[in-house]
Amino acid sequence: DAGVTQSPTHLIKTRGQQVTLRCSPKSGHDTVSWYQQALGQGPQFIFQYYEEEERQRGNFPDRFSGHQFPNYSSELNVNALLLGDSALYLCASSDTGATGELFFGEGSRLTVL
Amino acid sequence: KQEVTQIPAALSVPEGENLVLNCSFTDSAIYNLQWFRQDPGKGLTSLLLIQSSQREQTSGRLNASLDKSSGRSTLYIAASQPGDSATYLCAVKTPGGSARQLTFGSGTQLTVLP
Numbered sequence: 283d284a285g286v287t288q289s290p291t292h293l294i295k296t297r298g299q300q301v302t303l304r305c306s307p308k309s310g311h312d313t314v315s316w317y318q319q320a321l322g323q324g325p326q327f328i329f330q331y332y333e334e335e336e337r338q339r340g341n342f343p344d345r346f347s348g349h350q351f352p353n354y355s356s357e358l359n360v361n362a363l364l365l366g367d368s369a370l371y372l373c374a375s376s377d378t379g380a381t382g383e384l385f386f387g388e389g390s391r392l393t394v395l
Numbered sequence: 396k397q398e399v400t401q402i403p404a405a406l407s408v409p410e411g412e413n414l415v416l417n418c419s420f421t422d423s424a425i426y427n428l429q430w431f432r433q434d435p436g437k438g439l440t441s442l443l444l445i446q447s448s449q450r451e452q453t454s455g456r457l458n459a460s461l462d463k464s465s466g467r468s469t470l471y472i473a474a475s476q477p478g479d480s481a482t483y484l485c486a487v488k489t490p491g492g493s494a495r496q497l498t499f500g501s502g503t504q505l506t507v508l509p
Contacts, residue, residue: 286438315496324399324484324499325439338495372438374497381446382427382488384497386439 284309286375286387294393295363303358303390307375314356315384316348317372325372331356332378360392368394397422397489401500408475409508416470416503418485423463426488429497430459430470433482442483443470475507 287306295301307314313332317325327340331350350356354375360367370391374384398421408414418428427446431439443452443459445468451460458471468485482504486497 288438317497322501324486324501325497327496327498330495340496370436374439381444383429383441383444385441386431388438391436 286373286385288371288373288387288390290390291388292391292393294395296395297363297365299363299394300359300361301363301392303360303371303373303392304355305358305373305375305387306355307373308385311375311377311385312354313376313378314350314354315374315376316356316358317374317386318342319370319372319389321369328358363394365394368392397425397487397498399485399487399498399500401483401485401503403503404501405504405506407506407508410475410477412475412507413471413473414475414505416472416483416485416505418468418470418500420466420468420487420498422489423466424490425463426490428459428461428468428485428487430457430468431484431486433484433502435482439484472505475505477507477509480505480507 289304315330316328319325329339334350345361347359370389372389373387400419429444430442445461456473461468482502484502486499
């Protein structure tokens with residue numbers, strides 16, 4: 283049973299560029315959440331997708347946007363990259379009807395120069 | 396606003412020692428609490444999930460307890476091994492408008508010395 287998979291694992295961008303990160307949820311899961319983790323900090327909630335709609339959003343600017351596809355996979359897009367966007371971006375999936383336990387992927391390490 | 400604190404930020408113990416990691420949260424009206432392990436540069440591995448109606452959960456050498464009234468949870472690791480070295484994070488899910496997100500602590504970095 284494949285767990286949560288994310289791509290790419292590492293990427294380097296320059297300020298002002300745009301980036302797209304991808305996530306496939308654990309088999310049987312219908313809900314995808316995205317988190318940003320700065321070095322030495324706990325993850326911060328960006329937003330959550332269910333039934334192809336954004337259900338909730340954390341304190342992140344509109345430069346951060348996302349999408350969920352009919353197969354439950356998801357993308358995170360960040361526009362006009364800033365140096366402060368450098369972080370590990372984590373995708374988590376869960377089954378809305380179950381225990382609420384979240385399962386995380388290995389993350390995408392974004393470096394903005 | 397829910398806030399989660401983990402103390403200490405770092406802990407170093409000799410192999411074989413039993414240890415306790417602490418997690419505290421400001422809003423006791425939680426939906427559940429989850430403990431995670433994170434190896435350097437890696438994602439989060441779920442260790443234990445405690446629902447609000449439960450007092451503890453056990454998995455192998457790990458035991459997590461929950462005391463909602465005092466806003467505390469502990470993760471007990473028995474007979475620690477060098478392979479247990481990692482950062483341990485706790486996270487709470489709070490009912491209501493923010494029911495869909497986890498609030499994390501900053502983690503405790505554990506080093507088990509051989």
